[in-house]
Amino acid sequence: MRQPAFRRLLVTGGAGFIGSHFVRLVLDQGVPEVVVLDKLTYAGSLRNLEGVLEHPRLRFLQGDIADPAAVAEAVAGCDAVVNFAAETHVDRSLLEPAAFVRTNVWGTMVLLEQALRAGVRRFLHVSTDEVYGEVLAGAARETDPLRPRNPYAASKAAAEHFAFAYRESYQLPVLVTRGCNTYGPYQHPEKFIPLAITNLLSGQPVPIYGDGLQERDWLYVEDHCRAVWTVLLYGNPGEAYNIGTGQHRPNLEVARRLVALLDADPSLIVHVTDRPGHDRRYAVDWSKLAALGWAPQVSFDEGLARTVAWYRSRVDWWSARRDETFAEYYARNYRNRAAP
Ligand code: NAD
Ligand code: DAU
Numbered sequence: 001m002r003q004p005a006f007r008r009l010l011v012t013g014g015a016g017f018i019g020s021h022f023v024r025l026v027l028d029q030g031v032p033e034v035v036v037l038d039k040l041t042y043a044g045s046l047r048n049l050e051g052v053l054e055h056p057r058l059r060f061l062q063g064d065i066a067d068p069a070a071v072a073e074a075v076a077g078c079d080a081v082v083n084f085a086a087e088t089h090v091d092r093s094l095l096e097p098a099a100f101v102r103t104n105v106w107g108t109m110v111l112l113e114q115a116l117r118a119g120v121r122r123f124l125h126v127s128t129d130e131v132y133g134e135v136l137a138g139a140a141r142e143t144d145p146l147r148p149r150n151p152y153a154a155s156k157a158a159a160e161h162f163a164f165a166y167r168e169s170y171q172l173p174v175l176v177t178r179g180c181n182t183y184g185p186y187q188h189p190e191k192f193i194p195l196a197i198t199n200l201l202s203g204q205p206v207p208i209y210g211d212g213l214q215e216r217d218w219l220y221v222e223d224h225c226r227a228v229w230t231v232l233l234y235g236n237p238g239e240a241y242n243i244g245t246g247q248h249r250p251n252l253e254v255a256r257r258l259v260a261l262l263d264a265d266p267s268l269i270v271h272v273t274d275r276p277g278h279d280r281r282y283a284v285d286w287s288k289l290a291a292l293g294w295a296p297q298v299s300f301d302e303g304l305a306r307t308v309a310w311y312r313s314r315v316d317w318w319s320a321r322r323d324e325t326f327a328e329y330y331a332r333n334y335r336n337r338a339a340p
Pocket of ligand 2: 089090091127128129130182191193210212214215216
């Protein structure tokens with residue numbers, strides 16, 4: 001397989017959780033110029049890029065993917081784009097869906113349009129396994145219909161449709177990845193695993209939605225980034241690639257594992273009212289990606305131990321993310337969730 005030599009790569013959302021790990025990976029891979037475009041919403045932080053922000057091959061631009069002028073400046077001279085920028089939290093999408101349409105749908109369309117004008121050779125749109133909706137048995141394949149069931153998932157599915165439309169209508173060389181639940185260092189504490197760890201470290205309860213028997217397939221962040229890089233290099237334009245691990249766990253079991261790893265009080269696990277429209281199970285078949293040479297390298301046991309060790313040692317990082325704005329969101333999302 002031929003490896004396209006990217007001269008300048010645009011990474012949107014590179015100050016977020018997965019994007020910041022991906023920036024480190026592509027710098028390690030020797031990409032000559034890496035441009036990061038990130039709005040620095042509540043979810044993004046320059047601290048996620050600590051250690052690489054001053055890298056001579058990295059240029060950081062604060063800007064919005066929904067702003068054509070900001071995107072035109074960022075994409076100028078780039079031969080490839082990877083779009084991580086998004087509103088990403090399902091619970092927030094249930095509270096305020098409009099922000100998800102603005103960034104995930106409109107913003108992606110602006111990015112596609114500007115990338116087309118700039119003549120990029122690859123455009124990888126980072127999507128999610130949530131576009132399939134819940135998968136009660138078996139595993140979703142890339143050819144399965146998209147049946148998103150919450151506003152976040154609907155906005156990601158709409159973005160994919162625009163991406164593939166740009167491929168069909170204007171021959172933009174678009175690739176799509178559909179990753180499963182990702183975890184690891186630098187994940188915002190609103191998400192389940194870091195929420196549970198940081199609550200337990202603070203002596204606070206871990207809220208379990210409903211019966212806690214909903215299953216997610218867990219992917220360590222570095223494995224997710226290697227998968228995106230593999231698809232960027234070797235994927236076929238116009239196609240989607242699932243990223244999974246087969247390491248499905250019910251949420252309750254994950255919470256119990258974290259309690260054990262942190263030697264915390266098991267009574268801190270508390271069942272609360274379920275998330276509306278909560279998808280019961282996600283599962284993807286990633287054999288298409290495996291055929292490109294990717295396989296997950298970090299087991300759930302290993303990844304969880306690494307993640308817990310990181311959050312234990314980085315109270316400075318997560319306490320800054322759990323600021324007043326986070327407290328407001330937390331109150332709004334959890335205050336009326338009496339035990340079911
Ligand atoms: P995140 O919320 O940690 O980071 C998102 C980043 O995008 C932040 O840095 C934020 O500032 C930036 N951003 C938001 N709106 C923007 C805008 N309008 N313009 C420019 N930048 C903007 O998210 P994450 O968990 O790292 O997810 C990254 C991508 O991967 C998303 O597209 C998400 O849908 C997808 N994904 C995430 C997971 C997961 O489990 N975390 C799994 C599959 C796919
Ligand atoms: O599947 C990929 C998706 O995974 C990504 O596209 C999303 O960006 C990412 O946020 C994630 O979505 P989920 O909704 O699956 O992740 P979250 O961490 O919010 O929740 C994981 C599971 O834990 C889910 O079944 C809901 C449950 N949960 C979550 C929270 C925040 C709880 O039981 N209690 C909670 O307080």
